Amino acid sequence: MEKRFTNGTLALRGVDLDIGRGDFLSLLGPSGCGKSTLLRILAGLIEPSAGSLDWPTAVHDARGAAQPKLGFVFQEPTLMPWATALANVALPLRLxxxxxxxxEHRAATALARVGLAGFETAYPRALSGGMKMRVSIARALVTSPDILLMDEPFAALDEITRFRLNNDLLSIWQEAGFTVVFVTHSVFESVYLSERVVVMAARPGRVVREIAIEAPYPRDEAFRTSADYAALCRTVSQSLGEAIAA
Amino acid sequence: MSEAIALPRLEEEAQPRPAVRRIVGLPRDAWPRILMPLIIGIVSLAAWEAAVRVNEVPPWIVPAPSVIWATLLRDWHTLSVSLWITLQITFAALAVAAGLGLVLAILFAQSKWIELSLFPYAVVLQVTPIVAIAPLIIIWVDDVRLALLICAWIVAFFPILSNTTLGLNSADHNLRDLFRLHRASRLQELLFLRLPAAMPLFLAGLRISGGLALIGAIVAEFVAGTGGRASGLAYRILESGYQLQIPRMFAALFLICMTGIAIFLVLGLVQHLVLRHWHESAIRREG
Incomplete structure (x- = not known):
């Protein structure tokens, strides 16, 4: 799969990215670098003012427009408070x-996949922050998407919960083989998770560098404490530092 | 009162059989809510009764509570017929206000243009004193009951309209994006997102409108001043005033107050039952 676009507005300038099927790609950058904007353009929520997106492998509708199967995870869990976990997960299918x-069968399967079997009838207010985020991920997975777009999904969680969700996300990704585009402002998270880190700079938002993370999967806590990991983090941090200074 | 009725339900959900100490079926901490106002009420009534007896105030100036109660029982037949008529107008007005308010709010949420063009007129209806336009409505509408209904509706409908409009527009923006992402139709967005999101505000509006519908019905009856068999509590008050039947006037007033309180409590209970699973207002904090 390949997509390219360039956006002429202030938010993003001259962004040109190729994302392959099954990739795990992180967009890393300071706030205001347009990484969320880029994700929303990918999701089709906003239109690029110049340039285009190509979805070579996506199904096209009658008018020839690409209809990629997307899952989107917001920064907040963004659940409907009046609906149970099961109903929240089933929403995309209901639509x-x-x-x-x-x-309901599929939603229950998706909930079990994120480790929330038995919480079908729970309302969001009864769930912890991490569990709500799991429900949100289950909702994004329930349609079996080709591409999972994640907008700083774990930023508001405590470190222990974040590490666990990182590991669970990696194992689900390896099992299902979908593409992930993961927006984050954490160097450590981006290095731990992805195959490729795209470092972005602000004003105007642009891609500064792409860094391949050539560590084998499955990655686990041993990788988190390895010298390789530390070295990669240092490289990415340096690029990010240059991006902020630039 | 509504909390006192509803609390045990929440407890039941938290645990199968909680170790909450109950006194006559209610949790122990629910009792002060009932007892304290009750004690204040009884003390005030006793003071009133004593003041009237000691000072020998004639009943046509201030009747004693015991006299009012006796009058209420004696005239129950007439008063209950009037109460029923006032209730009919109140609830009909509230139902129409809720239905029409909801439909208009949905219309407003569909198009900014409709909202911009019509909302000022809703405000005009709201700010015009009902006493000033009730005579006109009574002249224009032949059927007195219908005229009263229209007056009560005008007073009652604005809180529902404005609250529901606000509620429909206050759905979470990310959730709206999610609906767009999954190519939801406008109808789906309305049914699955906007209406549930508006529910708390709609119910809050309904609770305000319940009281207003009663006030509207009473005020309109005062202006109409219709006599005969089919007249409501307001007419009983006017009639008792003319005949210097002051205890009966108080008895009718008492019934109006009780009706208002009952409407408030019932709508509060409805609000709690609908929202108890999810909305902050209906959730009792633990600890």
Whole structure:
């Protein structure tokens, strides 16, 4: 899969990215570098003012517009407080018009996949921050998307919860093989998770450097404490430092 | 009172059989809510009764509570018929206000242009004193009951309209994006997102409108001043005033107050039952 676009506005300038099928790519940068804007353009929520997105492998609709299957995870869990965890996860299927029993079955499977079996009837207010984020991820996975777009999903969580969710996300990704575009402002998180870190700079938002993280998967706590990891983090930090200074 | 009724339900959900100490079926900490106002009420009534008896105030100036109660029982037949009529107008007005307020709010949420064009007129209806326009409505509308209904509706409908409009527009922006991402239709967005998000504000509006519908019905009856069999509590007050039947006037007033309180409590209970699973207002904090 390949996509390119350039956006002429102040938010993003001259962004040119190729993302392959099954990639795990992180967008790393200071606030205001347009990484969230880039993600929202990928999601089709906003239009680029110049340039284009190509989805060579996506299904095209009758008018020839690409209809990539997307899952989106917001910075906040963004759950409907009036609905149970199961109903929240089943929402995308409900919007597709899937029958109730079928969508509830799939939503329950998705919940089990993120480790929340048994919490189907819980309301969001009864769940912890980490559990709400898991529900949010289950909702993004329930449609079996080709691409999972994540906008700083773990930024508001404590470190222990974040590490666990990092590991769970990696194992789900390895199992399912979808593409992940992960927005973060954490060097450590981006290095731990991704195959490729795209470092961005602000005003105007642009890509400064792409750094390949050539460490094998599965990655675990041993990788987190390894010398390789520390060295990679230092490299990425340096690029980020240059990006902020630039 | 509404909390006192609702608390045990929340407890039941938290645990199968919680170790909450109950006195006559209510949790122990619910009792002060009931007892304290009750004690104040009883003390005030006793003071009133004593003051009237000691000073030998004639009942046509200030009747004693015991006299009012006796009058209420004696005239119950007439008063209950009037109460029923006032209740009918109040609830009909509230139902129409809720239905029409909801429909208008949905219309406003669909198009900014409709909202911009119509909302000022809703405000005009709201700020015009009902006493000033009630005579006109009573002249224009032949059926007195219908005229009263229209007056009560005008007073009651604005809180529902403005609250629901606000609620429909206050759905989480990220959730709206999610709906867009999954190519939801406008109807789906309305049914699954905007209406549930508006529910707390709609119910809060309904609770305000419940009291206002009663006030509207009473004020309109005062202006209409219709006599005969089919007249409500306001007419009973006017009639008792003319006949210097002051205890009966107080008895009718008492019934109006009780009706207002009952409407408030019932709508509060509805609000709690609908929102108890999720909305902050209906959730009791632990610890």
């Amino acid at each position: 597709e018009g899937m029958a109730r029993s079928e969508r």
